Amino acid sequence: MKLYVYPNDNLASLKAYEIVKKALLNKKNSLLGLATGSTPLKLYDLMIKDYKKGIISYKEVKTYNVDEYIGLEESHDQSYRQFMNCNLFNHIDINIKNIYFPKGVGNINKNIKEYDKTLESLGAADIQILGIGSNGHIAFNEPGTSFDLKTHVTNLSPSTIKDNSRFFLRRDQVPTSAITMGIKSILKAKKIILLAFGENKSNAIKKLLEEEVTEDFPASALKDHPDVIIICDSDAAKKIKYN
Numbered sequence: 001m002k003l004y005v006y007p008n009d010n011l012a013s014l015k016a017y018e019i020v021k022k023a024l025l026n027k028k029n030s031l032l033g034l035a036t037g038s039t040p041l042k043l044y045d046l047m048i049k050d051y052k053k054g055i056i057s058y059k060e061v062k063t064y065n066v067d068e069y070i071g072l073e074e075s076h077d078q079s080y081r082q083f084m085n086c087n088l089f090n091h092i093d094i095n096i097k098n099i100y101f102p103k104g105v106g107n108i109n110k111n112i113k114e115y116d117k118t119l120e121s122l123g124a125a126d127i128q129i130l131g132i133g134s135n136g137h138i139a140f141n142e143p144g145t146s147f148d149l150k151t152h153v154t155n156l157s158p159s160t161i162k163d164n165s166r167f168f169l170r171r172d173q174v175p176t177s178a179i180t181m182g183i184k185s186i187l188k189a190k191k192i193i194l195l196a197f198g199e200n201k202s203n204a205i206k207k208l209l210e211e212e213v214t215e216d217f218p219a220s221a222l223k224d225h226p227d228v229i230i231i232c233d234s235d236a237a238k239k240i241k242y243n
């Protein structure tokens with residue numbers, strides 16, 4: 001794993017964008033694995049800005065997302081699909097048919113099988129963008145989840161429900177389960193960029209860098225991947241030693 005630490009999330013997001021931009025310039029039909037959460041927002045802003053300047057086109061790009069809440073329709077304002085529409089897809093020239101998302105409503109078992117088939121046929125992502133939960137989750141793979149799982153349903157841990165409650169008016173509106181790609185599928189990406197900003201990620205970053213691989217800390221699975229880039233701001237990196 002390579003680690004980059006920047007004084008703030010603007011510069012950190014710029015570093016992530018430079019890597020994404022290079023990939024998109026090299027390969028117009030890149031496959032990007034995307035994540036939600038507040039962390040990648042500045043990266044998505046930079047992607048939109050360069051598209052608007054005519055520097056990058058997403059016409060041939062395909063994307064898939066790592067997770068979605070169970071029980072929220074795509075049109076729900078807190079669904080991850082809406083999040084991606086509002087913060088990226090609606091502002092670039094991506095073909096809607098090239099956007100792949102797990103479905104959190106309807107026949108979930110069928111959705112799981114279909115998403116695994118979709119991911120299989122898409123092949124390895126050129127770049128996978130990830131955030132990290134304060135408890136070390138990636139996508140919605142919570143502590144204790146087998147690294148061998150592909151797409152599955154997960155019960156969100158109390159700390160994740162608490163972290164995510166800031167986006168909902170009331171705690172009882174926060175979904176308690178999600179459909180998520182498994183670690184096995186996430187690790188198929190050719191390159192993984194994990195972003196972590198803010199002090200509330202500092203324990204997770206310390207564990208990721210200093211402790212061993214364990215299913216009790218899902219992000220530690222990344223240590224077994226050959227091309228992982230961790231990009232932090234100085235707050236997220238405050239508990240580790242770096243140059």
Ligand code: GLP
Pocket residue numbers: 035036037038039040066067130131132133134138139140160164
């Ligand atoms: C959610 C998402 C993750 C994301 C995490 C961190 O749980 N499922 O994909 O990485 O939140 O979110 P934030 O970036 O808002 O801290």
